[in-house]
């Protein structure tokens with residue numbers, strides 16, 4: 020594994036204490052599977068970023084990779100090669116990616132006493148077309164996935180059946196994934212992909228410390244939000260890419276969930292720097308640099324409550340990234356069924372994430388926290404403007420969610436009394 024060097028600025032805000040050039044350390048131990056898909060994850064992010072000006076973003080790279088893995092099991096020829104190439108598996112021996120994906124998901128579900136992860140990946144195939152038994156066997160073996168048959172000509176009934184299935188697999192958080200209009204009598208195959216995660220912070224926020232607070236969006240507008248607060252031990256670092264393009268120094272805060280295997284990493288530019296200036300520098304090796312170089316220390320954290328939900332037309336995004344063949348009538352899915360001219364008509368992903376004090380709703384205080392902008396002993400992370408985030412497995416590096424918050428949970432001025440900021 021290549022570990023690049025980068026400039027790390029170690030800052031105890033607001034004083035610059037030292038700035039050093041560090042070769043990176045902390046490369047992953049050899050026995051832990053390495054997620055080869057982080058490049059793909061970042062490219063997906065940049066596609067979504069280009070499409071959605073000021074919108075929140077949330078998607079699950081790992082879940083997309085798993086869904087594509089299922090397709091790969093059924094694909095041959097150019098259909099297979101394109102997926103391997105784009106997802107980042109072409110350096111592996113053929114087929115090794117299935118075992119890799121299996122190990123990465125196993126590592127995620129290792130610790131189910133501390134959090135809940137539900138993947139809902141399924142292929143829905145037109146009734147009367149039969150799956151190849153070997154394909155079914157492999158899909159279950161590697162992905163514990165369901166493959167089901169439906170009658171797409173009954174489009175309303177199919178939408179309901181698929182939506183129920185997804186709801187059942189995501190603790191009812193993901194509803195109405197598809198509608199009758201999504202299907203035609205010509206639909207033969209639909210790829211459904213959803214993921215649900217619920218974790219409790221290792222260091223929870225105390226609900227009584229949550230206050231209404233102004234959040235400045237990148238378009239200059241302000242919204243009122245519920246800002247959580249705590250002083251606690253987290254992983255923290257201040258970074259700069261060494262140029263001014265990304266707005267100079269930015270903060271990275273890693274907040275572990277209970278069990279410490281999973282964490283949310285928050286990347287926050289300086290207040291006056293729009294997130295759009297930082298986004299272009301986000302690259303797969305940089306994610307790793309952040310993870311390897313944040314250090315455990317006491318941090319003062321102001322984080323808005325937020326809920327992000329997004330439905331993504333995976334088909335168009337994957338086509339843009341170079342996975343085209345499998346969506347055309349030239350697709351080769353001959354390992355999946357004997358049915359001729361079978362191709363993927365539709366591919367969607369819907370993700371949902373809610374970040375609160377502990378995972379459950381807490382009581383909301385009113386009034387203000389005294390905000391001292393005087394010299395503080397601990398670095399202060401004040402997420403009162405847009406930020407980028409990643410929820411990842413700290414052992415394998417696999418990325419469960421990636422996204423950004425441009426607008427947190429907005430509260431109406433009448434909901435709570437709040438003081439002027």
Ligand SMILES: *[C@@H]1O[C@H](CO)[C@@H](O)[C@H](O)[C@H]1NC(C)=O
Pocket residue numbers: 052115116118119122
């Ligand atoms: C997955 O785990 C199994 C069992 O530990 C191991 O034999 C296999 O090599 C792993 N696969 C990959 C691709 O790391």
Ligand SMILES: *[C@@H]1O[C@H](CO)[C@@H](O)[C@H](O)[C@H]1NC(C)=O
Pocket residue numbers: 180183184187
């Ligand atoms: C969803 O779960 C309910 C209750 O467990 C069950 O009755 C129903 O058949 C399930 N629906 C699907 C589509 O799996």
